[in-house]
Amino acid sequence: MMLAALGDERAFAELVRRRQGSIRGLLRKLCRDATLADDLAQETFVQAWRMLSQLRQAGAFGGWLKQVAVRIWLQHARRAKLLLDPLEDAEAITAPDVTGAIDLQRALDRLNPPQRLCVVLSYGEGLSHGEIADATGWPLGTVKSHVARGGARLKEWLKP
Amino acid sequence: MSDDSDLIRLFAEDDSAISDEAFVSAVSARIRMRQYAVLAVPTLLTALLLAAVWATWPAAYVFSTSVMSGLATLGAMVGTLANSQLGMTVALTLVATGLLWAWLFERFVARD
Incomplete structure (x- = not known):
């Protein structure tokens, strides 16, 4: 090093x-x-x-x-x-058009980019919300919202 | 899937080891290219300037001497102004404006 x-x-x-x-x-x-x-x-x-x-x-x-x-x-x-609007309401995102379980990468691809980034950094890399806010430059509230909404969507889509 | 820990576990399971020597070589090649570019661009610009001087001589000589003498005159004028009270006031105003602008930029723009 x-x-x-x-x-x-x-x-x-x-x-x-x-x-x-x-x-x-x-x-x-x-x-x-x-x-x-x-x-x-x-x-x-x-x-x-x-x-x-x-x-x-x-x-x-x-x-x-x-x-x-x-x-x-x-x-x-x-x-x-x-990232036209990182604060955009993620409600507009549609659920995967496949039935049954899908793999993690396909589910991530369905999230909008800001949500995908926050979810990957939070669940995949183990970063805290504050660390994600520092890394992205986004407000803490926005990061929390992206993690919560993106995480909830992933859990819904990845249900067995 | 209802728990955060399930999602974390899924991410951990999905982490496939991606590693190959071609990637390391590609990074090294990219770094070498940037290093060459850092050397090549100023060298190329200097060569182009010399070629332009050679092609336009003696006009290039007349132009460069007039520019240099203009700069020298400007420098003398700035020096005279800087030694006066007016010059000091203008300089202080400029510095204060710059600091204020930097503070405002940091406060209201850079954090957006």
Whole structure:
């Protein structure tokens, strides 16, 4: 970690090797397209390489890297106009048109992007509502609402 | 599914290990490309500037000397103003406005 922060490319490649699973997994849950998710994951590591010297505590690298990934995804979502209104009422979302149980990824794909992000960070990554608000820059109340509504929808859709 | 813990468990079960060397190589290649770009862009701009100077000589010489002398005159005027009471007042007003603007921006815009 220290070597990577000093510009050692081989040390950073080892960090990428160890952390790629969690970052690619996180972004694949957020994106519907695995290729796009991997592209954003690569961009996450490039940004991390550029900003590594700003990281104060080596032990916080994992959480910091996830924050970078969230920022990269949010930038992509804004460019793709996926976040036209993060406060939009999620009631407009339709339930899956399949009967019976569906898998987690398909259920996540049905959530609107802000809800998907909040649900994945809360249930998948174990972040608190405050940490999600910090990572996304959204108000705490909005985050709580997205987690509650998105979580309730997932539970409903994933009923056995 | 009714409990949060069921959902958390489902997320944990869904975490398949994604890991391959091609991804590491792709990240390294992307970093190398950015490093080359950081070096290449200023080099290219300098080369283009030199080519433009060579192509337009002596007009480039006349233009650059007149720009330099204009800048020197402007610098002397700013120096004279900065040493006057009016100059100090203007500078302080500008700094205060800048600080106020930065505070207002941080307070009302950046948090949106």
